[in-house]
Amino acid sequence: MSHLSHERYCDEIVLRTEALRAAVSGADLDATVPTCPEWTLRDLAVHVGGVHRWAGEIVRTQATEALQDEQVPHFTPDGDDPAVLDAWLAEGAAGTAEVLREAGPELKAWSWYRDRSAGFWARRMAIETVVHQADAALTAKVPYTMAADLAADTIDEWLQFVAGAQAEGDSEAVELRGAGRSIHLHATDAPGAEWLIEFGEDGFTWRRAHEKATVALRGPLTDVMLVFNRRLAPDSDRVEVLGDAKLLDFWLARSSFD
Secondary structure, three states: OOOOHHHHHHHHHHHHHHHHHHOOOOOOOOEOOOOEEEEEEEHHHHHHEEEHHHHHHHHHHOOOOOOHHOOOOOOOOOOOHHHHHHHHHHHHHHHHHEEEEEHHOEEEEOOOOOOHHHHHHHHHHHHHHHHHHHHHOOOOOOOOOOHHHHHHHHHHHHHHHHHHHHOOOOHHHHHHHOOOEEEEEEEEOOOOOOEEEEEOOEEEEEOOOEEEEEOEEEEEHHHHHHOOOOOOOOOOOOEEEEHHHHHHHHHHHHOOOO
């Protein structure tokens, strides 16, 4: 499973936001988000809508540096009315997706990552919404499902980011080393959705593979993705950890930068 198409990412920004809005609708907006305890459900929704607009404005203006919040039109909703929040979320997702479609994946724009393109932002905003949709669903106690290719791409992207952070000397990511240890992620319901993370003296590498490892995390792909993104505890009965569980905990604790 490789990167999805630019058009697919643009579509998913809207579709995942629709699912997030459905989870938020009628829920207690003052409820604490268990996976982001510094946020209420309202804070979560405002974050998602704001970051959509922020990314869209970066691409629309072909920014060469990060934008400040005040440079982004309608960065926050007007008031606390849930209906206003819902409409604001929908408008932001649709507007950002349209900007990204018109730009195409190759347009250059600033990003905090080495890939400085509209294509990066389309993927990033789709996957940002995948993960925060899970936060909203967990808070509202409603079901959460995810297409296999999108869930797998979420794992791929996170591995790329952790590897990038390690290369740049992030204080936690640099600890992900130590030869002779490995982690196997194994989705039991999606053929080919397996990853092998191998630790070396200078860091870690990863590839798609089915091989014996120091520890294996097994379960449905969506649940494996949620554990890997620290949205589901590894001791959940929805997944199985085989081998040295402390190594998986070691990884999760040191890949938690935001």
